[in-house]
Amino acid sequence: MKAVIFGSLNAICDLSEIERQAFNQAFSQSGLPWHWDARTYRDMSLRLTEVYEPSSPDHATARDVNLDELLDLKDEILFNLIEDHSFVEDPLIVGLFDYLRRKRMSRGLISQQSRLIVNSVRAALPGILASDFSSVTCRGDEGRPETRQCVYADLASTMRVELDRCIAIETTRRGIETARAAGVGHVVAYRVPITKQQKASGVVAAADDLLATLKSLHWTRTASQVLAHRATTQTVRILSATAPERRIRTA
Structure with a gap:
């Protein structure tokens, strides 16, 4: 390898708890009726690559959300939390x-x-x-x-x-x-x-x-x-077996 x-x-570094806090603060500041508790966030984290998309049973509200703006706000909040956090x-x-x-x-x-x-x-x-x-x-x-x-x-x-x-x-x-x-x-x-x-x-x-x-x-x-290694080795053996014998001429 x-x-x-x-x-x-x-x-590399478990950000799950402070990122959950950042998401919830972003939801609150955006006037969204969402809140992720620790268990919900943990379950979502296992399913997803990294939690970055909000989910909600209120699909009408979800459609009205500008995801890019929400993520930018979350990043601003998370950046400040990271600055204040003792890793x-x-x-x-x-x-x-x-x-x-x-x-x-x-x-x-x-x-x-x-x-x-x-x-x-x-x-x-x-x-x-x-x-x-x-x-x-x-x-x-x-x-x-x-x-x-x-x-x-x-x-x-x-x-x-x-x-x-x-x-x-x-x-x-x-x-x-x-x-x-x-x-x-x-x-x-x-x-x-x-x-x-x-x-x-x-x-x-x-x-x-x-x-x-x-x-x-x-x-x-x-x-x-x-x-691939076996195929290469086998090819070398075949070529070696079929190669013409080299004769050394002496003066």
Whole structure:
């Protein structure tokens, strides 16, 4: 494996509680009758890639909402909350980035957060430097592909690595399925339960020790890579067997 793709910002830093607060403040300031409690938000977070679209049984109200304006307001509120928040770095994540640096593995980040929020979180985590990412793609970036599957391919291309040589770290069910569909070599479900079908398809569950999981996958080949290696080896053997014998002439 040559690269690790973090499928959301929450794979590095858990923003769920302060983002929930930011959404609720944005709803209130916009005069919307929505409120997400901790349980509702957690359930939504498991289903979605990152929570960024409000849901409500009041479809008439939902149609009248300017989503871009609502998200911009949420980002302003969240930015201020991040500035006032004291982040405690996860030693497991810091250790993971140390390992990736030593192994010179490329690191990418896909986020549905705006670049404002991504940069503010990275600035708040001194153990994760700006140079720790080969490529970052955020919501609203110019030229960003519309479908998330294409975002994976675009990010891998930017890092100059094949998708089947990447490990994706996902924190939601939708993220897991999208990474699989995109053709990522190994998909790791970080602190999110997986189904029997996902486990059978090769999705690896990592409850807490993400570094140990990545170490076990670092030198692991995918099925397609094994087949490609076998085909290449067989071709070399055939060519070697059929090549004309070279004779060394002596004077």
